[in-house]
Amino acid sequence: MLLEHIKQPKDLKQLSIEQLEQLATETRQFLVEKLSITGGHLSSNLGVVELTIALHYLFNSPYDKFIFDVGHQSYVHKMFTGRMDKFDTLRKYKGLCGFVKRSESEHDVWEAGHSSTSLSAAMGMAIARDLKGEHNRVVAIIGDGALTGGMALEAMNHIGHEKKNLMVILNDNEMSIAPNVGALHNYLGKIRSDKHYVKVKEEVEYLIKKIPAIGGTLAKTIEKLKDSLKYMVVPGVLFEELGFTYLGPVDGHNLPLLLETIKQAEKIEGPVMLHVVTLKGKGYSPAEADSHAWHGASPYKIESGQMLKAVGPPMYTEVFGKSLIELAREDSRIVAITPAMPGGSGLLKFAAEFPDRMFDVGIAEQHAATLCAALAGEGLKPVYAVYSTFLQRAYDQVVHDICRANLNVIFAIDRAGYVGPDGETHQGVYDIAFLRSIPNMVLMMPKDENELRHMMKTAVDYDAGPIAVRYPRISGLGVSMEEPYRAIPIGTWEVLRSGDSAVVLAVGPMVQEAMEAAEQLAKEGLQLRVVNARFIKPLDEAMLQQLAKENVPIITMEEGAQAGGFGGSVLEYFASHDMHGLQIKILGIPDYFVEHGSVPEQRKETGLTAERLMAEVKALMPRKRQHA
Ligand SMILES: Cc1ncc(C[n+]2csc(CCOP(=O)(O)OP(=O)(O)O)c2C)c(N)n1
Numbered sequence: 272m273l274l275e276h277i278k279q280p281k282d283l284k285q286l287s288i289e290q291l292e293q294l295a296t297e298t299r300q301f302l303v304e305k306l307s308i309t310g311g312h313l314s315s316n317l318g319v320v321e322l323t324i325a326l327h328y329l330f331n332s333p334y335d336k337f338i339f340d341v342g343h344q345s346y347v348h349k350m351f352t353g354r355m356d357k358f359d360t361l362r363k364y365k366g367l368c369g370f371v372k373r374s375e376s377e378h379d380v381w382e383a384g385h386s387s388t389s390l391s392a393a394m395g396m397a398i399a400r401d402l403k404g405e406h407n408r409v410v411a412i413i414g415d416g417a418l419t420g421g422m423a424l425e426a427m428n429h430i431g432h433e434k435k436n437l438m439v440i441l442n443d444n445e446m447s448i449a450p451n452v453g454a455l456h457n458y459l460g461k462i463r464s465d466k467h468y469v470k471v472k473e474e475v476e477y478l479i480k481k482i483p484a485i486g487g488t489l490a491k492t493i494e495k496l497k498d499s500l501k502y503m504v505v506p507g508v509l510f511e512e513l514g515f516t517y518l519g520p521v522d523g524h525n526l527p528l529l530l531e532t533i534k535q536a537e538k539i540e541g542p543v544m545l546h547v548v549t550l551k552g553k554g555y556s557p558a559e560a561d562s563h564a565w566h567g568a569s570p571y572k573i574e575s576g577q578m579l580k581a582v583g584p585p586m587y588t589e590v591f592g593k594s595l596i597e598l599a600r601e602d603s604r605i606v607a608i609t610p611a612m613p614g615g616s617g618l619l620k621f622a623a624e625f626p627d628r629m630f631d632v633g634i635a636e637q638h639a640a641t642l643c644a645a646l647a648g649e650g651l652k653p654v655y656a657v658y659s660t661f662l663q664r665a666y667d668q669v670v671h672d673i674c675r676a677n678l679n680v681i682f683a684i685d686r687a688g689y690v691g692p693d694g695e696t697h698q699g700v701y702d703i704a705f706l707r708s709i710p711n712m713v714l715m716m717p718k719d720e721n722e723l724r725h726m727m728k729t730a731v732d733y734d735a736g737p738i739a740v741r742y743p744r745i746s747g748l749g750v751s752m753e754e755p756y757r758a759i760p761i762g763t764w765e766v767l768r769s770g771d772s773a774v775v776l777a778v779g780p781m782v783q784e785a786m787e788a789a790e791q792l793a794k795e796g797l798q799l800r801v802v803n804a805r806f807i808k809p810l811d812e813a814m815l816q817q818l819a820k821e822n823v824p825i826i827t828m829e830e831g832a833q834a835g836g837f838g839g840s841v842l843e844y845f846a847s848h849d850m851h852g853l854q855i856k857i858l859g860i861p862d863y864f865v866e867h868g869s870v871p872e873q874r875k876e877t878g879l880t881a882e883r884l885m886a887e888v889k890a891l892m893p894r895k896r897q898h899a
């Protein structure tokens with residue numbers, strides 16, 4: 272086995288081309304084997320094996336800087352940079368991170384998790400390099416999906432202007448997570464599909480050079496002719512017009528060709544765009560056959576390719592997707608918008624039933640938000656299905672285009688709370704803080720999957736402005752979902768269990784923790800009242816006033832950042848209504864980024880458990896007695 276001798280990138284440099292090809296095969300076997308136990312982003316990594324080998328073979332990391340966009344395809348890079356023995360812990364608590372991470376290795380020079388940042392990063396590193404008088408190479412590796420993200424396009428605009436030396440490797444596998452979409456995607460397809468393209472390009476460029484420079488009108492006509500000729504037969508010209516030297520398309524699994532082309536690219540002055548065509552899932556037939564399903568793989572059986580998924584109640588995502596279909600059958604105003612996450616957001620069945628009412632806009636969270644604003648302005652009911660973490664990208668559009676104009680946009684915010692193995696880049700724990708501060712916004716979270724259905728109905732019936740329902744990346748509780756849909760009165764909470772030792776105002780999955788705590792505390796003679804704080808905004812003011820009158824100790828509990836969170840809004844309410852002297856404890860996520868692991872581990876680490884709640888209730892008791 273060659274693989275076991277690769278401890279650092281320099282070990283690759285000793286190998287022959289045949290050995291490098293052998294290394295590619297062994298690398299794929301390693302990934303398929305390890306990820307069958309841990310799960311992870313299999314298909315993207317299988318696609319970049321030769322590319323990553325070529326980069327480490329030709330260049331000198333970390334002096335030369337490799338910037339992996341998103342970072343979900345950095346496993347091979349991790350393997351060759353001293354982390355092969357940690358793959359049993361991939362995406363596990365305290366284990367190897369599933370994305371690039373500076374604290375893990377000096378070879379991880381840029382951190383990501385969200386898409387389309389690599390070109391801005393490359394530009395920053397190239398400027399810094401030149402100002403410092405250094406000479407290292409800067410190489411961004413970006414996928415065809417990530418290239419559709421607005422940030423990447425903004426960066427290309429700047430790169431073409433500055434004309435610094437840097438290399439962009441466009442890893443084109445025709446896939447985002449789902450099949451890639453959009454005009455840019457179609458454009459890349461045009462380049463890929465033209466087998467004679469490279470030859471024609473060379474010939475046209477040769478001919479153009481032969482046209483003599485003449486003055487006057489004729490010269491202008493010839494210039495125009497040059498341009499139109501280029502546009503007709505040289506598809507790569509878009510990148511060239513933006514200031515890049517375009518090379519490719521090159522087969523990303525043909526190692527000798529790849530090495531040759533990268534060497535050629537390296538000699539070119541200014542920014543270079545090297546278009547590499549790869550197959551997502553390459554080398555593992557189940558992943559080749561369905562790279563969408565294998566983008567983020569659960570553990571699986573290698574031979575059959577059967578993924579091992581937990582059986583039990585449906586995920587909240589699935590319940591959302593089903594209820595949207597049922598509601599859309601009754602209400603033709605409903606349209607669904609996803610920024611490149613049709614599967615993850617549970618919208619595939621909706622798309623099949625309502626192909627004209629579903630829009631995958633690519634990785635374009637900002638555009639998606641403003642698009643929803645316009646759709647709502649025209650009287651439709653856009654449902655913006657988005658992961659909490661990715662909604663961060665569209666904050667200005669939410670404030671400026673949707674909330675300010677008070678438009679009827681429905682936000683279906685998935686992955687709200689801890690997300691588990693993706694970890695800190697993907698935690699959906701800031702949306703409460705960043706949404707509750709925006710005027711006109713209504714924000715809900717269900718205690719169980721049945722309540723999610725009712726919240727969807729509430730949102731569809733609400734015609735007074737933007738309304739959001741956030742739900743977690745977990746299974747529901749297995750409750751009955753036979754009830755007919757009903758709208759919940761805006762700003763009302765529900766008391767699920769009575770008691771006057773203390774009151775817990777719990778949000779979403781914390782309601783279940785609170786019920787468990789109450790059950791246990793009752794055995795010790797303490798009666799914990801459990802309130803389902805299903806509206807995070809507006810608060811149930813009548814209930815808060817009642818609690819103030821009772822002067823009962825209050826604990827708030829939410830799976831969201833404590834700073835700016837729901838608990839803070841309760842405190843603000845009491846303080847701004849001159850209701851002082853109450854005992855209040857806030858349980859939320861402390862002020863640091865919580866890393867990867869399982870959701871229960873993340874909750875335990877940050878004290879969002881029934882046990883912690885019990886301890887807090889007990890701690891409040893003597894103070895209550897002293898107060899009395
Ligand atoms: C801002 C943002 N939106 C959405 C995602 C979810 N996401 C992760 S990878 C990915 C697809 C990226 O496609 P591509 O860049 O072509 O890489 P591939 O997986 O095909 O290798 C998406 C949509 C993200 N990480 N960041």
Ligand SMILES: CC(=O)[C@@H](O)[C@H](O)COP(=O)(O)O
Pocket residue numbers: 341343384385448566567615686690693744
């Ligand atoms: C890399 C990335 O951003 C996505 O692939 C993400 O990992 C998907 O997460 P889910 O598994 O929660 O859909």
Ligand SMILES: [Mg+2]
Pocket residue numbers: 414415416417442443444445446447
């Ligand atoms: Mg892709």
